[in-house]
Amino acid sequence: MPLVPTSSIVDAAREARVGAAAFNVIHLETAEALVTAAERTGIPLILQISENCIRYHGSLLPITRATLALAEGSTARIAVHLDHITDADLVRQGITAGVGSVMVDASALPYEENVATTADLAAWCHERDAYVEAELGEVGGKDGVHAPGVRTDPDEALAFVRATSVDALAVAVGSSHAMQERTAVLDKDLITALHTALPVPLVLHGSSGVPDEELRRAIAAGMTKINISTHLVSVFTHSIRRTLGADPSLVDSRKYVKPAREAVAEEAARLLGVLGTPATVPGRYATQASARG
Numbered sequence: 261m262p263l264v265p266t267s268s269i270v271d272a273a274r275e276a277r278v279g280a281a282a283f284n285v286i287h288l289e290t291a292e293a294l295v296t297a298a299e300r301t302g303i304p305l306i307l308q309i310s311e312n313c314i315r316y317h318g319s320l321l322p323i324t325r326a327t328l329a330l331a332e333g334s335t336a337r338i339a340v341h342l343d344h345i346t347d348a349d350l351v352r353q354g355i356t357a358g359v360g361s362v363m364v365d366a367s368a369l370p371y372e373e374n375v376a377t378t379a380d381l382a383a384w385c386h387e388r389d390a391y392v393e394a395e396l397g398e399v400g401g402k403d404g405v406h407a408p409g410v411r412t413d414p415d416e417a418l419a420f421v422r423a424t425s426v427d428a429l430a431v432a433v434g435s436s437h438a439m440q441e442r443t444a445v446l447d448k449d450l451i452t453a454l455h456t457a458l459p460v461p462l463v464l465h466g467s468s469g470v471p472d473e474e475l476r477r478a479i480a481a482g483m484t485k486i487n488i489s490t491h492l493v494s495v496f497t498h499s500i501r502r503t504l505g506a507d508p509s510l511v512d513s514r515k516y517v518k519p520a521r522e523a524v525a526e527e528a529a530r531l532l533g534v535l536g537t538p539a540t541v542p543g544r545y546a547t548q549a550s551a552r553g
Contacts, residue, residue, distance in 0.1 A: 263331050266339040266361035266391045269304045270428060274461045274484045279475065279535030282306035282463075283528055284343060284489035286313060290496060291327050293521045297528035298336035305532065307331060308343040308487065309359075311350060320353050328358055341393075343487070351381055361391035363430065363463075371416075378424040386425070393463055393485075395430040396420045411450060414457040421460055428485060430463040433478075446474055448481040455482025463487065468494075472534045479536060486535055492524050499523040 273280035285291045285307050298305040307327055317323040324340075331338040342354045342362040351362050362385060366377040374396070382392040396417055412431040421429055431454055434446040446464075454462055461484040467475065468491035475486060499520035503510065510516055 261332075261335065261337070263328065263358070263360060264304065264337040264339045266306055266341050267427065269306055269337065269339055270391075270461050270485050272304075277479065277482075279479045279486045280304070280306065280461075280484055281532050281535050282308050282341065282343075282485050282487045283492060283531075284308045284310060284313070284487070285323065285327050286489075286493060286496075287317075287323070288326055289517055289521045290492065290524055291323075291330050293496075293524035294492075294528050295330050295334050295336065295338060296521075296525040297532060298338055299334060300525070301529050301532045302336065303532040304337040304339070305528075306339045306341050306361075306485070308341045308489075309354075310343040310489075311345050311347065311365075314350060320350055321357060324354060324357050324359060348377075348381060351385070355385055355388055355390045359390075361393065361427075363393040363395070364426075365395055367395040371420075375420060375423045378420075378426060382425050391427045392425075393428040393430060394420075394424060394426040395463075395465070396432075411447065412454060414450075414453045417454060418457050421458055426460065428461045428463050429458060430465050430487075433464070433483075446470060446478050448477055451478055451481040451483050461485055468492075475534060476536060488531060491531075492528060495527045496520045496524050 270280045281303065283294050283305060285294065291307060294305060294307055309324055309327060313323060314320045327340055331340050339361065340359050342351065342359055344365045345351050345354070345362055346365050351364060354362060364378050364381045366374040369377060378394045382394070385392045396412055410432040412433065417429060417431065433450050433454070451462065462482060463485040464478060464483045465487050467486050467488045470478070479486070500516050503516040503519055
C-alpha cells in the first residue's frame with residue numbers, strides 16, 4: 261500500500277493513548293524483518309533510518325530507497341522516518357528522496373543554537389509537508405554519553421516547541437541510549453507533566469533499556485512514540501552467534517542471517533503487542549489527521 265504518513269500513526273496513537281512503535285533499520289535484513297512483524301500483527305510501524313545507519317552504508321540513498329520500497333510494497337501501514345539527523349544536508353536529501361518525517365537533532369548545541377537550527381529546518385520541512393521531531397537536551401547514553409540524571413523541564417520544553425514549531429518532542433525522562441539490559445525506571449510523574457504541558461506528542465528514545473511493563477506505564481502516563489533499536493540489534497546478533505556456534509562450518513551467510521532475520525521479526529511482533537496497539541480495532545490507524553508525513 262502507499263507509504264503511510266508518520267503523523268497518522270503518531271496522532272492516532274496519541275488519541276488512543278497507545279504506543280506508536282518506531283523501530284530502527286540497520287540494514288536490509290532488519291528492514292525486512294520489521295516489515296514482516298508489522299504484516300503479521302496488522303499493527304502500524306515507523307521504520308527509522310538513523311544518521312549512523314546512513315554513515316554505515318556510505319550514503320543516504322541506497323538504504324533509504326530500499327526501505328521506502330519495502331514500506332510501499334507491504335500490506336501493513338508503514339511510515340519511514342529519519343532518526344537523529346545532525347547534518348542539515350541529510351535532512352534535505354532524505355525529504356527530497358521521499359521520506360515523510362525526520363528527527364532534527366541539534367540537541368548537542370547550546371539552547372539558543374538548538375532553537376535556531378531546529379526552527380530553520382522545521383520551516384523547510386513543513387514547506388514540503390514533512391513531519392519534524394526534535395530533542396531538547398541529550399538523552400543519556402547517546403554516542404557514549406551516559407547521563408541518567410538528565411531530565412526535560414516542562415516549561416523549557418513548551419518554550420522550545422513554540423519557538424521551533426516542531427510536531428513532536430523527544431524528552432529525557434530516565435531512559436538511556438544503547439542499554440543492553442532492560443532495567444531503566446522512568447519518571448512517570450514527569451511524563452505526565454510534560455504530556456499536560458505540551459501540545460505535541462512525546463517521544464521516548466533509549467527504549468531498548470526499558471522493561472515491557474515500564475513501557476506500558478510510560479504510555480499510560482502520556483508517552484506516545486516509542487523508539488527501539490539496540491534491543492532488536494541484540495536479538496539479531498545473538499541469533500547469529502547461536503547458529504554459528506552450533507555449526508562452525510557454515511560459510512553461506514544466508515544460512516545464519518535468515519534465522520536472525522526471523523528472530524527479529526518475532527521479537528518485533530511481540531514488542532508491537534506490548535506497546536498496546538490493538539490490531540483488532542478496524543480503522544484505528546487509517547491514514548488521517550494531518551497531511552504532513
